[in-house]
Structures are given as C-alpha cells and as structure tokens.
Amino acid sequence: MKKCIFCGILNSGKEAGNQRKAGDLTTGNQTLVRCILSFGLLGAALFLLFFWNINSGSVSLSVREVLRLLFLRQGDETAYRILWDIRLPRILAAAVLGGALSVSGFLLQTFFANPIAGPYVLGISSGAKLVVSLMLVFLLGRAIPVSWAMLILGAFVGSMISMGFVLFVSARVRSMSILVVCGVMIGYICSAVTDFVITFADDENIVNLHNWSMGSFSGISWENVKVMSAVVFAGLLLAFLLAKPIGAYQLGETYAGSMGVNIRRFRAELILLSSVLSACVTAFAGPISFVGIAVPRLVKGLLGTAKPILVIPGCFLGGAVFCLLCDLIARTVFAPTEVSISSVTAIFGAPVVIAMLVHRKGREE
Amino acid sequence: MSEYLRTDQMSVGYRGRALLSQICLQVSRGQVVTLIGPNGSGKSTILKSIIRQLELIGGTVYLDGTDAKTLSARQAARRMSVVMTGRVWPELMTCWDVVAAGRYPYTGRLGILGQEDREKVEEALDMVGARELAGLDFDCLSDGQRQRILLARAICQEPELIVLDEPTSYLDIRYKLELLTILKRLVEKKQVAVLMSLHELDLALRISDFVVCVNGKEVERMGPPEEILTSDYVKKLYGITVGSYHAELGFPELEPARGKPEVFVIGGNGTGIPVYRRLWRQGIPFAAGILHQNDTECLVAEALAVQVITEKPFWPIQEETFCQAAAVLKECREVICCIEEFGPMNEGNRRLAKLKGQ
Known part of the structure; x- marks a missing residue:
C-alpha cells in the first residue's frame, strides 16, 4: 500500500468500506457524514477566523464594541472607520481571493493531471504581476487613471502569456517535475523584469507597487470587494458546472473523450477559468504562493474523496480559511510591521507541497 | 447477422499523414475481432x-449503420466504450467510483447518479467478479484487478461495441485468462461487439472469431484465426528470423543450438520435452528420436533439436528408421532415455535404449 500524508484517514475509511458490502447504505452514509463534518468544520473555522481577524489589529477593540459596530453600526467614529473601511473589506477580500486561488489551483491540477500544478509554481501569477506592474507604471506615469477592469484584464493577459509558455513546455516534456522547474524559472524571469520596472518607476508609485508585488491584502476598498466578488463567484459557478467533466477527466484524456467529454473545449474552459480566477487574485492582492497547491490537497484529504462536485466548494471554503489564517498571522505576528502574505502562505503551504513531491516519486513512470 | 462496426476505406495516421490506408474492417455483435501485428505496426x-x-485521414467509420462523424460525443459514448493500455492514476477514487464514471453519458448536468445508475454499476462489478473490490482505493489494486475494474467501467457504459487496446499487457497469465474469460462471457451474454488488439498470438487464436493482421503498411490479411495464423505466415508477419512459431501449439520457440548433436534423447509422448528444454538452455546440440509424427512432442523437438528422427503416425518403427537413428546415436557422446515402458509400436525405441548400454 502506498504511503500518503493522509494515509491514516484514508485507510480507516477503506477498511470500513471493505468489511461491509460496498455501495451499501452504511458506506454511503459514512461518506456523507464525513462530508457534512468536513464542511461543518470548514464553516466553523471560517466563522471563528472572521471574528478573530476583525478583533485583532493595532487598535484593540473589545468583543462587545466589535459586535455593536458590526450589527448596530453604533460606536466610536474612529473605531467605526477602522472596522468598516479597513478590516472588513480586507477580511472579505482575503476570504474571496483565497477561495479563488485554490479553485484555480484545482482546475490547473485537473488540466495537467498532476497535483503539483498551481498558478504560483507554474509562473502564471508572476506573468500577471509583470503585465500589471508594466501597465501601472506606464499609465500612472502619464497620469491616466487605472480602472479595476483594466487591472484584471491586464493580469489575465499576463496569465495567458505565462500559460502559453507553460503549455509550450508541457507539449515537449513528459515529466511534471521538469514542467514545475520551468514554471518556477518563468516566475523568476517575470519577477526580475517586474523588479526592474519598479526600480525605474516614480518614487510615489514604488511604495504601493512594491507592497503589492510581494502579495498583500492591505488597502482593499469596498468597491474592490464588489468587483472581485462578482468575478470570483461567476468563475466559481462556472467551475462548479464543470464538475462532471472534471470527474471524467480524472481517468485521463482518452477515457474522458470516450465517455463523451469534448476534450478540446473542456481543456480550453479549464485554462480560461483558472486564469481568470488567478488573474483576479493577482490584480487585487499580488502573487500569493502555494495556496493553489496546498489547499486542494488538504481539502481532498479532509473529504477523503476527489469528487469535484465536493472538492470545488470545499476548495473555496478551505482557501478562504487558509488565507484568513495567513493574513491574521501576517498582520499580527510582527505588528505593527506587516509581513507579506506570500511569506506566511509559503511557510504553511511549501511543506505540504514537499510532502506531496516525496509521496509522488513512486508514481512517476 | 449485420455488422455493428464497419470501416469503409478508412485511412489512419497522425498529423494528416496516413500510416495505414484502405482499411475495411467489420465487427458484428457477439463477435470478437482481434488485431495482431508487430510492435508499431499501427494497431493502436x-x-x-x-x-x-x-x-x-480518409474514409468512413460506420457505427450501427450511421456515419460516426455525425454522432455527438454523447451519442457515440452510448454506443462504444474503451479499455486502453496505459495505466491510469486517478486520485482518491474507489473502484466503485471508477466504474461509476462509465455512467457519464447517462447522467445529468452535474453527474449525480440515480438509482438505475447504481444498479448498473453493481451489475458491472458482478460481471467482472469484483464486487468485493468496490470500496477499495483504485491505487491500491494489482494490475490484474485494475484491468478488471476498467473493464467493468466499460461495461457500465452499456456499449454495443467495446474497443480494447492490448488489455492483457502487464498482466500475468492468470489475469490474462481471467480477463479474456470475462470478455467472452460478456460477448455471449450481452451480444456486444468486441474489437481489440492483442500481443499474445496464443490468446488471439483462442478467443477471436476473426483476426486482422496489420503489418505497418496495410491490413495484410483477415479471417478466422485457424486459417490466418499458420506457422509460415506468422513468421513472415512478425519478421521472425530467430526461432520459430508453431501454429499447432500456438507458441513461439527460440532457435535451436547449432553444431553436431552431442546428446541423443529417446523420447515420446511428451516425456522428452523437459529434457530438450534443459539441453537447449545449456546450449548443447542434441538429436531426438524416434518420434511418431503425430506426437506433439515432435513439434517441440523439431524446433529445438539439431536433428529429429521420426516415424509415420501409428506405424511400428521400421527397420530403416531404426538404423538411421542408431547411426546418429553412435555419434553422440551420451544417450538419455526418457521412456520407461515401450509399447508394441515403440519396439524400435526399446532396441535403441539397449544400444545405450553398449
């Protein structure tokens, strides 16, 4: 039997399923109970982190004060501003974008039939970052106002350019490890060019751009939250509608095709959807590392299944929880100095990825 | 009986370049048609x-009389399902899930299984005798079990035609037989048409109603396996230059050791075969005799021995044959007699065995 980071959970489920006749009601119930528990757990964590997040920051507010501000909209004017204009949009952004990132990761993993694919390691986030920073420096230098639609579009174009490279490489190399290395290299090239651009940008732009290019949820407005929610929830809905072909695709392209999946269209849909989702994240919060790989893996382990119809909503919730936690840490650990969100997600996410690489070794043919 | 699958002047290949052309194949329901041919000949x-x-690249494929090109992906999926060679590594899928994937063309937008779908899955699992595997993780199975589950998935798709690409690769002899037995049962029970490619000629000979020989340029021959798979033709098709193939036995033999026979083996009725194999492995050239031509051992001896002395079927050994054998025997440094009891037809061999002592 293969070793796996979640082996304990998986095996106990398997043995239980084995003793009874499979497909029988008890086994079905067991899976159902596990799913309900998992979603309950994620929901509870989201709820808890929401309040924890809203309660922590450089200005300390009591729980009562927070509740009053939140639900009755009464209280101290400064506290009201802090809560409603700074903390709440930031929390919502972290949750929505975190969810988007992990769903995007799950779609890419389906596309490449490999769990180590993700928008960050494949250099797609960095491509988006490059185009957005080029655009910002160019437009702001000429005092042209930049709309969020333009930013998202720019990030999407950047994502697609990087994706083009990745697809070009993947058509030539079979090994996923080499593909990931190429992705990381593309990421480095894009980051390097971004750094050049930022170095030569005007002084006042630098500070903001620099923060953004490291990845951060700070400085998000309500308007941003509305735009990103619209894009992300539309993407999420479309991804959910792709759940059936994604499930078939898990058996490989040939089988999926023979079962009636229009492969060419499906692959295009996967690429576009995952790029839109990760572009949206990059446009608002900069590149955020490892969420796209670690969260889907953890969610699948938690649910004990890879059925997309469960994993897609699970990924969204899991990503929200993961990013809220990481943002909390980024804000509070070295307060008042903020750590970039990518540093925190890397600390939690990278070990998961390493564990997956080690586990995967035995499977590569 | 009309054919379910028919290809008319079909040309196939990659990137617009035809590898094989003018292919006209036919498979009826309840029939097994097998493609054979050397590696890289274009079966896949x-x-x-x-x-x-x-x-x-050209031509037409008809499924049940309809041009396959005009069918939607879903319609085609309801008529035809596949089992491929390559291994699949689905993540966290139980065997039940893998089989249930076959219901794809029958489920709705979100792919949720109904009561009928569940019953079909169970039925398919029963058919391949894998009910007890249902709850197991697909990743944990042996190759043989996986192939059975993948076949169940294909059955679950309720096809009228199943296409299998070398389904017995990676399998050991037990699973090979098991898989083909299941397939044969399926053909009888559900009257599906089966088109597959096989590497094992012995299996192709046994299971196929028709074999189609592909040689890398064209479909060279097709017909019932007994007519097609003659020793000479197989040798030509596969370009065998080293060793031989015996259609009567259905298995290949390696080339005999060369040189003057050093050992004489008196065998018959299968008793000599292990001795021949052993001598062959050690590279010792040997002669065998006296074998009746209707003895299956005769074929093995002819493939492996330098010289074989034979007698006509059901005849007592003639004086002339005996003298010939005795002459060869005298030249050998050793004689091995595998027979313990000599019947009246085998009198010659008893005399030969006596020569051994002298």
Missing part, C-alpha cells in the same frame, strides 16, 4: 481512430 492507431481520439 487504428483503434484510436475508431474511438475518435484521432481524426480519420
């Missing part, structure tokens, strides 16, 4: 074109 290319993974 033909199959991939039929299952619409590759675009046809």
Whole structure:
C-alpha cells in the first residue's frame, strides 16, 4: 500500500468500506457524514477566523464594541472607520481571493493531471504581476487613471502569456517535475523584469507597487470587494458546472473523450477559468504562493474523496480559511510591521507541497 | 447477422499523414475481432481512430449503420466504450467510483447518479467478479484487478461495441485468462461487439472469431484465426528470423543450438520435452528420436533439436528408421532415455535404449 500524508484517514475509511458490502447504505452514509463534518468544520473555522481577524489589529477593540459596530453600526467614529473601511473589506477580500486561488489551483491540477500544478509554481501569477506592474507604471506615469477592469484584464493577459509558455513546455516534456522547474524559472524571469520596472518607476508609485508585488491584502476598498466578488463567484459557478467533466477527466484524456467529454473545449474552459480566477487574485492582492497547491490537497484529504462536485466548494471554503489564517498571522505576528502574505502562505503551504513531491516519486513512470 | 462496426476505406495516421490506408474492417455483435501485428505496426492507431481520439485521414467509420462523424460525443459514448493500455492514476477514487464514471453519458448536468445508475454499476462489478473490490482505493489494486475494474467501467457504459487496446499487457497469465474469460462471457451474454488488439498470438487464436493482421503498411490479411495464423505466415508477419512459431501449439520457440548433436534423447509422448528444454538452455546440440509424427512432442523437438528422427503416425518403427537413428546415436557422446515402458509400436525405441548400454 502506498504511503500518503493522509494515509491514516484514508485507510480507516477503506477498511470500513471493505468489511461491509460496498455501495451499501452504511458506506454511503459514512461518506456523507464525513462530508457534512468536513464542511461543518470548514464553516466553523471560517466563522471563528472572521471574528478573530476583525478583533485583532493595532487598535484593540473589545468583543462587545466589535459586535455593536458590526450589527448596530453604533460606536466610536474612529473605531467605526477602522472596522468598516479597513478590516472588513480586507477580511472579505482575503476570504474571496483565497477561495479563488485554490479553485484555480484545482482546475490547473485537473488540466495537467498532476497535483503539483498551481498558478504560483507554474509562473502564471508572476506573468500577471509583470503585465500589471508594466501597465501601472506606464499609465500612472502619464497620469491616466487605472480602472479595476483594466487591472484584471491586464493580469489575465499576463496569465495567458505565462500559460502559453507553460503549455509550450508541457507539449515537449513528459515529466511534471521538469514542467514545475520551468514554471518556477518563468516566475523568476517575470519577477526580475517586474523588479526592474519598479526600480525605474516614480518614487510615489514604488511604495504601493512594491507592497503589492510581494502579495498583500492591505488597502482593499469596498468597491474592490464588489468587483472581485462578482468575478470570483461567476468563475466559481462556472467551475462548479464543470464538475462532471472534471470527474471524467480524472481517468485521463482518452477515457474522458470516450465517455463523451469534448476534450478540446473542456481543456480550453479549464485554462480560461483558472486564469481568470488567478488573474483576479493577482490584480487585487499580488502573487500569493502555494495556496493553489496546498489547499486542494488538504481539502481532498479532509473529504477523503476527489469528487469535484465536493472538492470545488470545499476548495473555496478551505482557501478562504487558509488565507484568513495567513493574513491574521501576517498582520499580527510582527505588528505593527506587516509581513507579506506570500511569506506566511509559503511557510504553511511549501511543506505540504514537499510532502506531496516525496509521496509522488513512486508514481512517476 | 449485420455488422455493428464497419470501416469503409478508412485511412489512419497522425498529423494528416496516413500510416495505414484502405482499411475495411467489420465487427458484428457477439463477435470478437482481434488485431495482431508487430510492435508499431499501427494497431493502436487504428483503434484510436475508431474511438475518435484521432481524426480519420480518409474514409468512413460506420457505427450501427450511421456515419460516426455525425454522432455527438454523447451519442457515440452510448454506443462504444474503451479499455486502453496505459495505466491510469486517478486520485482518491474507489473502484466503485471508477466504474461509476462509465455512467457519464447517462447522467445529468452535474453527474449525480440515480438509482438505475447504481444498479448498473453493481451489475458491472458482478460481471467482472469484483464486487468485493468496490470500496477499495483504485491505487491500491494489482494490475490484474485494475484491468478488471476498467473493464467493468466499460461495461457500465452499456456499449454495443467495446474497443480494447492490448488489455492483457502487464498482466500475468492468470489475469490474462481471467480477463479474456470475462470478455467472452460478456460477448455471449450481452451480444456486444468486441474489437481489440492483442500481443499474445496464443490468446488471439483462442478467443477471436476473426483476426486482422496489420503489418505497418496495410491490413495484410483477415479471417478466422485457424486459417490466418499458420506457422509460415506468422513468421513472415512478425519478421521472425530467430526461432520459430508453431501454429499447432500456438507458441513461439527460440532457435535451436547449432553444431553436431552431442546428446541423443529417446523420447515420446511428451516425456522428452523437459529434457530438450534443459539441453537447449545449456546450449548443447542434441538429436531426438524416434518420434511418431503425430506426437506433439515432435513439434517441440523439431524446433529445438539439431536433428529429429521420426516415424509415420501409428506405424511400428521400421527397420530403416531404426538404423538411421542408431547411426546418429553412435555419434553422440551420451544417450538419455526418457521412456520407461515401450509399447508394441515403440519396439524400435526399446532396441535403441539397449544400444545405450553398449
């Protein structure tokens, strides 16, 4: 039997399923109970982190004060501003974008039939970052106002350019490890060019751009939250509608095709959807590392299944929880100095990825 | 009986270049048709074109009389399902899930299984005798079990035609037999048409109603396996230059040791075969005799020995044959007699065995 980071959970489920006749009601119930528990757990964590997040920051507010501000909209004017204009949009952004990132990761993993694919390691986030920073420096230098639609579009174009490279490489190399290395290299090239651009940008732009290019949820407005929610929830809905072909695709392209999946269209849909989702994240919060790989893996382990119809909503919730936690840490650990969100997600996410690489070794043919 | 699958002047290949052309195949329901041919001869290319993974370069594929090109992906999926060679590594899928994937063309937008779908899955699992595997993780199975589950998945898709690309690769002899037995049962019970490619000629000979020989340029021959798979033709098809193939036995033999016979083996009725094999492995050239031509041992001896002395079927050994054998025997440094009891037809061999002592 293969070793796996979640082996304990998986095996106990398997043995239980084995003793009874499979497909029988008890086994079905067991899976159902596990799913309900998992979603309950994620929901509870989201709820808890929401309040924890809203309660922590450089200005300390009591729980009562927070509740009053939140639900009755009464209280101290400064506290009201802090809560409603700074903390709440930031929390919502972290949750929505975190969810988007992990769903995007799950779609890419389906596309490449490999769990180590993700928008960050494949250099797609960095491509988006490059185009957005080029655009910002160019437009702001000429005092042209930049709309969020333009930013998202720019990030999407950047994502697609990087994706083009990745697809070009993947058509030539079979090994996923080499593909990931190429992705990381593309990421480095894009980051390097971004750094050049930022170095030569005007002084006042630098500070903001620099923060953004490291990845951060700070400085998000309500308007941003509305735009990103619209894009992300539309993407999420479309991804959910792709759940059936994604499930078939898990058996490989040939089988999926023979079962009636229009492969060419499906692959295009996967690429576009995952790029839109990760572009949206990059446009608002900069590149955020490892969420796209670690969260889907953890969610699948938690649910004990890879059925997309469960994993897609699970990924969204899991990503929200993961990013809220990481943002909390980024804000509070070295307060008042903020750590970039990518540093925190890397600390939690990278070990998961390493564990997956080690586990995967035995499977590569 | 009308054919379910028919290809008319089909040309197949990659990137617009035809590898094989003018292919006219027919498979009826309840029939097993097997493609044979050397590695890289285009068996898989033909199959991939039929299952619409590759675009046809020319010609037409008819499924139940309808041009396959005009069918939607879903319609085609309801008529035809596949089992491929390559291994699949689905993540966290139980066998039940893998089999249930076959219901794809029958479920709704979100792919949720209904009561009928569940019953079909159970039925398919029963058919391949894998009910007890249902709850296991697909990753944990042996190759033989996986192939059975993948076959169950294909059955679950309720096809009228199943296409299998070398389904017995990676399998040991037990699973090979098991898989083909299940397939044969399926053909009888559900009257599906089966088109597959096989590497094992012995299996192709046994299971196929028709074999189709592909040689890398064209479909060279097709017909019932007994007519097609003659020793000489197989040798030609596969370009065998080292060793031989015996259609009567259905298995290949390696080339005999060369040189003057050093050992004389008196055998018959299968008793000599292990001795021949052993001598052959050690590279010792040997002669065998006196064998009746209707003895199966005769074929093995002819493949492995330098010289074989034979007698006509059901005849007592003639004086002339005996003298010939005795002459060869005298030249050998050793004689091995595998027979313990000599019947009246075998009198000659008893006399030969006596020569051994002298």
